[in-house]
Amino acid sequence: MTFQGAYTALVTPFKNGEIDQDAYRELIEWQIEQGIDGLVPCGTTGEAATMTHEEQGEVIRICVEQAKGRVPVIAGAGSNNTKEAVNLTLLAKEAGADAALQITPYYNKPTPAGLLAHFKALSKEASMPFILYNVPGRTGLNAMPETIAMIANEVSDVIGVKEATGNLSQVSDVIEQCPEDFSVFSGDDFTVLPLLSLGGCGVISVVSNIAPKMMADMCAAFKAGEIKKAQELHFKMQPLNRVMFVETNPIPVKTALGMMGKLETSFRLPLVPLMPESEATLKATLSKCNLV
Template sequence: MKIRGAFTALVTPFKGGQVDEEAYRRHVEWQIEQGIDGLVPCGTTGEAATMDHEEQGRVIRMCVDQVKGRVPVIAGAGSNSTREAIELTRLAKEAGADATLQITPYYNKPTPDGLVGHFQAIAKAVPLPMIIYNVPGRTGLNLAPKTLARIAREVPEAIGVKEATGDLKQCTEVVELCGPDFLLLSGDDFTVLPLLAVGGVGVISVVSNLIPAKMHELCAAYFAGDQVRAKALNIEIQALSRAMFMETNPIPVKTSLVYMERCQPGFRLPLAPLEEKHVEPLKTVLKAYGLIQ
C-alpha cells in the first residue's frame, strides 16, 4: 500500500433513502478511470455519521470490491466512543480496507492522555494502519503536534495525519516532530500545494469527487518537480473548491454530482438540500469548469 497523491473522500449516493449501490460503484470506477490515487469511503463527505454499523461495513465492502486492489482504500471508522471506533475498525478490516481514517473524538474534548489511549485501544483491538484526522472545525479539539508526535511514537499503527486546520505553521511542526516517515495529508482542498511544499504526501479531497484527474495531476506535477504546472492547477481549482463549501460539506459537492447526472438527489437528515439562493451560483461555477452545460 502506497499512500501518496490524491485521495477522494467519496460521497455516498442515496436512492429512496438507501445507499444506491449502482451509482456508488459507478462513481468509484470513474474515479479510478480518471487516475485517482486512492479512495476514502465513509468519511464526513460520505455522510457516515448517518449510517448504522451494518450499512457502513457494507459501503466499505462495496468500495473495496469495486476497487479490486487497484488503489488503496482508507475507510472512515472513527467515533467519539472508543468502543464504537473499535467496532467500526473491525468492520473496515473485515471488509478489506488497507487502512482506516480515525477522527479525533469530537464533543468529549479528551486530554492528551485520553487521545493517546483512544488510538492505542483501537490499534490493540484491531491492528490496522490508521490515518488520524485532525479537523477542529468539526470536533472542537485541535490535535497539537506534540501530542501527535507522542501518538506516532506510542501507536505504530498510526502512520499519518489528515490535517484540516489550514495552519501551515502547525503542519510544518508536525513534519518536524513526527519525522519524514509520518505521512502528512491535506484535509483541505485550499491547502494542497502548500502542504506538499512543507513535506506533505497528498490530499484527502472533497473537490476530487468532481475533478479527480485535475487533483491527481496537481499532486503528480509537484512530485515530478513541475512547479509551474502544479501552481497553475492549484490556482485553477480554487473557485471550484470555494463553491464546495458555500454550505456545509457534502451538500454542495453531492448536489454538483446530481447536476452532473452522476447520482440522484438525496441527503439524510440533519443535512438538507442546497438552499435555493445557492443553486444558480453553484451552477455558474460548474458551467465555468465545463462540468455541466
Template sequence: MEFRGAITALVTPFRNGEVDEEAFRAFIEWQIEQGIHGLVPCGTTGESATLSHEEHKRVVRICVDQVKGRVPVLAGAGSNNTREAIEITKDAKDAKADGALLITPYYNKPTQAGLIAHFKAIGERVDIPFIVYNVPGRTSVNLLPETLAVMKKQIPQVVGIKEATGDLNQVSRVIEFCGEDFMVLSGDDPTGLPTMAIGGRGIISVVSNFAPAKMAAMCDAALAGDLTKAKALHYELSPLYRAAFIETNPVPAKTALEMMGRFPLEVRLPMVPLQPQNREKLKTALAAAGLV
C-alpha cells in the first residue's frame, strides 16, 4: 500500500457531546468526491486525545466502512503507553485500515533507544504498515533520521514517516538515510510542496479538511513534476495555511467547515471556540479563497 498525495487528517464532527456519525460519513464522502488521495481518522486533528477508546475504535470503523477501499485509510493509533499503542494498532488492523499512523510517545520523553524499542514492541505484535509520526512541538521528542534508518532496517512494518518538524534539512536527511522507497509525508501544510520537491510523497494535511480539491491538485502537480502549477497552487493555499493555525488545531479547521455549512462547530474541552477577532480573520481568508 502506498500513501501519497494529499491525505486529510480528518476532524471528528460532534453533536451534543457525541460523535456525529451521519455528519462524519457525509464529510468523508465529500472528501472523496473532491479528489482527496487518502484519509486519516483519529489523528491529532480528529481530537483523538479526547476520544474514549470505544469512540476511537468506532470512528476508525466508520471511516473504513464509508471509504470502501476507494482511497487508503491510515488510522491514528499511537499512544505514549506502549501497551495501549499495541491495543489500538491491533484494532486498526481488525478494522481493516490500510495502515496505522503512530505518533512517537509524548510526555514520557523517551531516548532514541526507547523510541526504537517502542516501535519494535508494536511491530512484534501487529503486522500492518506503520507511518511513524514525528511532531516534536507536541511530544517534546525528535525522532532523528539516523534512528529512523535503524527502525526501517529492524522493523519491517515501518514504511514511512509523517515528518512535522518543519525542518527541510531533517526531511532531506530522512530521505538520504532511508532511501527513496521510504514514504516521507509532510506533517505541516506549508512544507508540503518543498517536501515533495526533494523526494517526499505528499502531505498529511489539515487545510485539506476544507480545501481538499485544491490541495489534491497541488500534490498531483508536484508529484507529476509540474512545479510551475504546484507553486501557483501552493501560494494560493498559503493564506489558508496560516488561517488554519491562527489558534490551536483543529479549532480553525472545524470553524471553517461550520462557515462552509458542512456541520455545526463543536469541540471538546480543553479546546474552545476561536476568539472573535480570529474568527473574523479566518472568515476573511476563506472568503478570499472563494470558500464562503
C-alpha cells in the first residue's frame, strides 16, 4: 500500500469522560465524504496519552470499521517503553490498521543505537508497516536524518516518517538520505506545501480535522502540477494553522469542532478548556474562514 496525500490526525470525542462512539463515527464519515486521503487515530491529537490500552484498541477498531477500507488507517501505537509499544502495535494490527505511527521514545532520550534497537524489537515482535514519528517538541529527542536513514535501511518495516521538527533543511536531508520509496509526511500544517516541493508525500494533519477538503485539495493540486491552486489553498489555511496552536494541541481543534457542532467539547486532564481570550480568537478565525 502506498501512503500519500492528506491524513487527519483524528481527535477522540469524549462524553461524560468516555469515548463518544457515535460522534467519532460521524466525524470519520464526514472526513471521508470531504475527500480525506487517510486517517490516523490515537495520535497526540487523539489524546492517546490519556487512554488505557483497551480504549486505544477500541478507538482504532472503530476507525478501521467505519473507514471500511475506503481510506488507509495509520494507528498511533507508540510508547517510550518498547514492550508497551509492542503490545499497542499488536492491538493496532489485530484491529486491522494498515500501518502504525511509532513515536520516538520520549523522556528516555535513547541514543541512535537505542532507537535502532527499539524499532528492530518492534519489527521482530509486531511486524507491520511503521511510520516513525519525529516530534522533538513533545519527546525531547530529535531523530536526525542519518539516524532515520539508518533505521529505514536496517528495519524494512519502517517505511516512512512523520517529520514534525518544522525544519525544512532537516526534512530535505531526510529525503536525500533515505531510500527513494521512503514516505516523508509533514507533521506541521505550516510546512505541508514546501515539504511536498522537496519530494515529501503528504501530511498527517491537525487542521484537516476541521478543513479536510482544503487540505486534501491542496495535496491533490500539487500532485497534479496545479501549483498556483496549491499556493492559494496554502495561504487560505494559514490563519487556521496559526489558530490551531493558540494553545496546546488538541485543545483548539477540539474546541473548533465543538463550535462546528461535530462533537461535545470535552477533554481529559491534564488538558483543560481554552482561555476565554483564545476562544474568542478561535471563533473569529473560524467565522472569517466560513467554518461557523
